[in-house]
Amino acid sequence: MMKGIDRKFTLWALAWPIFIEVFLQTLLGTVDTLMVSEVSDDAVAVVGFSNQLFNALMTLFITVASGAGILIAQRIGAKREEDARTIAIMSVTVSGAIGLGISAILYLWPQAIARVLQMPDNLMPLADTYISIAGGGMVLTAVMAAFSTAIRNTGNTKGPMYVIIGVNIVHVVMNYGFIYGELGFPQWGLTGVAVSTLASRVIASAVLLVMFLHAFGRKITLPEFLRFDRKLFGEVMRIGWPLGVNMSCWVFTQLLIYTFIAMLGAAELAARTYMNTLESFCFMLGYSFALALQIQVAHLFGASRTRDAYQATFRAMWIGLAVVTVNALVIYLMGSWLLGQFTDDAEIIAIGVTLLGMNLLLQPGKMINMALGNALNAVGDTRFVMFISLGSMWAIAAGCSYITGISLGWGLVGIYGCMIADEYLRGFLSWRRWRSRIWMTRQSNVPADGGTAASGAIQA
Template identity: 50%
Template sequence: MTAHKTPSIWSLTWPITIEMMLQFLLGTADSLMVSRISDDAVAVVGISNVFFNAVIVLFTLVTGGSGILIAQKLGAGKHADARKIGIMSVSLTVMMGIIVSISLIYGTDLFASLMQVPDNLKGLSHTYMSIVGGGMAITALNLSMSTAVRNTGNTRSPMYISLGMNVLHIALNYAFIFGAFGFPKWGLLGVAISTVVSRSIAFFFQLRLFRHAFGVPVALREFKNIHMRLLKEVAKIGWPISVNGASWTFSQLVIFSMIASMGEQPLATRTYMNSMESFAFTFGWSLALAAQIQIAHLFGARKLKDAYYAAYRALGFGVTVVLANTALLLIFRAQIISAFTSNTWIIDMAISLLWLNLALQPGKMLNMALGQSLSAIGDSRTVMTYSLPSMWIIAVGLSYVLAIPLHMGLYGIYIGMITDEYLRGAPCLMRWRKHRKKLIFVAAFSEERGSTQRDGGKVVPL
């Protein structure tokens, strides 16, 4: 069978960018609507979403590895294996999703206490977390199916589904928060219901898209098949991605817990900052995801030089764009932040923190571009090894020391996060370069460098 045609970086990037930008814009509209309820409601949504992101990372044990392998198998022309991996990933993630949903329905109060949610916010957090958390099985299904489809090279169709889901979510938010169109005025309860309903409707479109993603429509009976050989391949790549992602998300959850212990205003500020910072790195993250898909296809097709340089193109272009986006935020900082809240303490603090993004965003791009590239060639374990110590010693440990004992507050948190980004990104860059000199890409560059010779079918450094 002929190898699958490698998609271009632009054809992959622009639908992911539009999807994420729409999510950002609609997420910002979501935050603005919730802010009309109260700053407390914004704080609850902010810390709850960080928690849900930590939960979703559990699903990447399957989806992370399966997505990369789908791209690699298609690049190598092994379409049957790609189909089996996609189907298997959906089956496994839905089982995990059901377990997680049940746990969150009955364990909301425990999780809120562990996150140090202030007592006056626990009632709101129980309402929001139990409903949205109860729908995690649907979230797991949507994630696994969209990941599989994107890694076939079709990033456009998931974009359309995401657009529809988010537009519906905003419309339902408007109805439930303000009591429009004859709907009841349910406040934060309505926001939670809106989230679950919009994700459930999106599921039916994702299912149809997934069934036709691999040629012949996927039959229901195929979901019961588990292929151990392929599962081992998925796990080999997927478990480091899952551990790394879980570690990062849980470290952010701990940091949010620190901020929560400072009070409602710092927590609300950090939540608003998350929305604004999303604008800065949305394109960079889209580019990193597209580069991962493209590099995995190229790696599967053994186009190693193209795969190697793709990472640098993503990094260079990504840093330029995230800095430009941060500059735009700074130019219009007063108008943007004032649209979220009238609290002068929050506005002044957020403006100060925006300046620190000039250092934060390039570090994030370095991590995103090189980390995703390493995972695309199956080197996810190295990314995990580099990242875990920095996340907990620097991002959490240094942030705590600066923010709490040294009383630097949110400034200390940001200094810790910035330092962590560069301490994780720099080793990934060095590892990528090492793959050219000694590891995976050495054969592709041996003639150009003139420093290797072939011995028994192996490339041996002179």
């Protein structure tokens, strides 16, 4: 444990609940998809399509929640809990307002949205039902994100983990009841799945609200959700908007890459889909370390312990590299058997095994990029991360993928090679930025006694 740091802000204490939460969410998400497939293949298509839409729209309120989370950890590190508390309250209010607007649009015009996104006509009735009900609950997703992010950045990563685990289990049980007409539930098919999704979010939001009200030293009261500090919110947005742009880049370049893969053929698209499932188990480990590191570095930075933050980043990166590399190697060695659990198609398995070999190169690059990128975000250097993402994701990950995969005919190997190059390029640029210590020299002097000096957040 790092000398002098609060036990709840150590890397391990922060990382393991995040990993358990993300792992079980992924596992239960897979179970959820399998259960929806019992309704029909069309139902699976509508749920998958709608979730892509929901994930893209989430970037609108995640921008506020993510920026607020970093500042909350910084302020707590600087012993300025009242500021942290105010920032947390505003993040919930603003995220909820954005989520409410999105919910209203999805509830009122589901078919119009589906048509704009080229949803096939035969899926329109199902899309109308699912988007209006599940999409109408996006306001709950917004406040859940704000609650969870604020709570995690106080150092309590266990609380959101327990809530999400419990609610996902409830969701799967309710899905079972609605799909099969069991446990006293009516047999409502996809409508029941949408209702189950909405009900699960209501439960999660209620439990997280109670937890949030007690997340700080002084209990938060409901009238305080009307408070608004323009100066503090300005700091949230200065850090948050580049995070939103960065996330949007990733979402839309991934969608573009999927269209390139679809152009190659059904076998390649299936192989990549199965690869996503296997690769996610490597990604979850790296993501858990990277998110834990972001909270830890923001806390240390706020406490003016910049040298500790600098060293902690490299320590976490090396630990993460060792873990994800071993994990990727194990998956590669078991590749044929694992892929055989999904399909008997020899061509798909052969393509998948090749990609698992390339995954041995991808995962270390992704870990370096996530660790150093999150560390830079934690000290407020979010614009730098945004700029390199805009350039590399669009030019290398997306643009070069089309050239190598489609134009030159290298197929999935060419596309995957470009994805690897993108991760290492962004990782290298982030490494240079972190090593330069520019962020350290720009740090404001944040008094530990709760004075009024400027925030530890910086602009790139």
